[in-house]
Amino acid sequence: MMNKQLLTSVLCFALSACATTHSDKIAPITSTQLLKTTTTWDGKAITYPTGEKAQVTALMIEIPVNGETGWHRHPVPSFAMIVEGTLDVALKDGSVNHLKAGDPLVEVVDTAHNGRNTGSVPVKIMVFYTGTVNSVLTIKEKP
Numbered sequence: 001m002m003n004k005q006l007l008t009s010v011l012c013f014a015l016s017a018c019a020t021t022h023s024d025k026i027a028p029i030t031s032t033q034l035l036k037t038t039t040t041w042d043g044k045a046i047t048y049p050t051g052e053k054a055q056v057t058a059l060m061i062e063i064p065v066n067g068e069t070g071w072h073r074h075p076v077p078s079f080a081m082i083v084e085g086t087l088d089v090a091l092k093d094g095s096v097n098h099l100k101a102g103d104p105l106v107e108v109v110d111t112a113h114n115g116r117n118t119g120s121v122p123v124k125i126m127v128f129y130t131g132t133v134n135s136v137l138t139i140k141e142k143p
Contacts, residue, residue: 034081035104041089041097042108046077052132063087063123069115071141073108076131080105085123089115112141 039045048054060083063069071092082103089097089105091113098118099105107113107127117123129137 035106037106040077040106040108040111042091042095042111044109044111046106046109048130049076049132049135052135055131055133055135057129057131057137059127059129061123061125061127063115063117063125065117065120065122067117067123071112071114071143072138073110073112073141074129074138075110076129076135076137077109078107078127078129078137080107080125080127083124083126085117085121086119087115087123087125088118089113 037046063085082099082101082105084101086101087099089099091108091111097105105125115123131137
């Protein structure tokens with residue numbers, strides 16, 4: 001069985017050979033930074049859970065036209081991208097985050113909020129939760 005260093009070297013060599021061979025036919029890979037932050041959208045510091053085995057969970061969430069998530073909170077950090085549609089995320093203090101397709105989102109942690117589809121198509125949100133094994137991702141709030 002190959003060790004990781006040897007495997008990494010072989011893969012790098014193979015990828016650079018492919019890139020060199022096909023560089024005249026394929027456009028270069030690009031990277032655009034969409035977000036770089038140390039805080040959630042309401043200005044609080046992002047902190048990760050400690051003490052247990054880390055676990056990342058990815059979900060595609062779809063909210064129908066005129067639909068709402070209902071008041072809820074997330075006890076773990078989560079990061080999202082609005083894939084389609086428009087969404088208003090409201091806090092109980094009246095703050096609202098207006099989001100549209102292509103917008104990144106660093107979700108609030110342990111703060112009650114409600115997401116509402118404000119557009120004419122379903123909202124699709126790709127969400128990544130950074131918790132620990134068996135951690136609860138969402139807690140519904142009483143209205």
